[in-house]
Amino acid sequence: MSHQIKDPSLATQRVRLWLQMLKAVRSVESNLRERLRNEHDMTLPRFDVMATLCAHPDGLRMTELSEQLVVSNGNVTGIIEKLVEEGLVERQSIQNDRRAHLVKTTEKGRKLMDHVTAEHRGWVDELFEGVSEPDVARAISIMLDIRHHTSR
């Protein structure tokens, strides 16, 4: 179905915004990817998995974890496999459901992420240094509008 454009000049500006959003996200992402790799020998998908698990200390089912991830999925099962091997994540069986289990961070995983997340926060603060407090608030509300509208 084709959408009827009401205001062509606004439509052009919206396409421009969409391209600038894509470019800004690529740019920040590649900067963060490089720092994570250089300073923590960590990939972005792995950071995403660990950060998501840290935000859910009671653990998540694999399906829930996949839904919550922000970065491109990568191979979530493979990432979890390695994190378990390294003792950063553990599996826990679920009562009354023999086929499913929860994944959650270990003490070691949480300690590592406390450190990495603090650094990550500093990097983002630095990369977004040009964005003032009112602009941050405005931009967050615009991004939420876009998401709510998109997921309808």
Added chain:
Amino acid sequence: MSHQIKDPSLATQRVRLWLQMLKAVRSVESNLRERLRNEHDMTLPRFDVMATLCAHPDGLRMTELSEQLVVSNGNVTGIIEKLVEEGLVERQSIQNDRRAHLVKTTEKGRKLMDHVTAEHRGWVDELFEGVSEPDVARAISIMLDIRHHTSR
């Protein structure tokens, strides 16, 4: 190197903005990906390659093309290979440089993209319907700030 955070509450908001940007981009991207596939049997990386070539009617070297792409790279060489096979893109040798060539859209490719790009513009306009004209302008300028700061 660690960055010194000056204003912790602003840093927290900046991280929040970064996550919301990622989520908004994923959400719009997956919506556009689905429509491109359903209505034009076209992948997002292929659309990106074609749109970039259309924006440079005199053609681009492969290295220039890769630099200009907005969507994740995919296999640019493979995509071009197929587009050439389908008669949507052509290769042109460069005078005085026997090893390099330009890639550019064919007449057929441009006709296809005129149609797809117009639809794409309508989809973006629809997905961004909740974003008013002043918000679009403000958000574009914020995205540019982030990019300029990031690429320094």
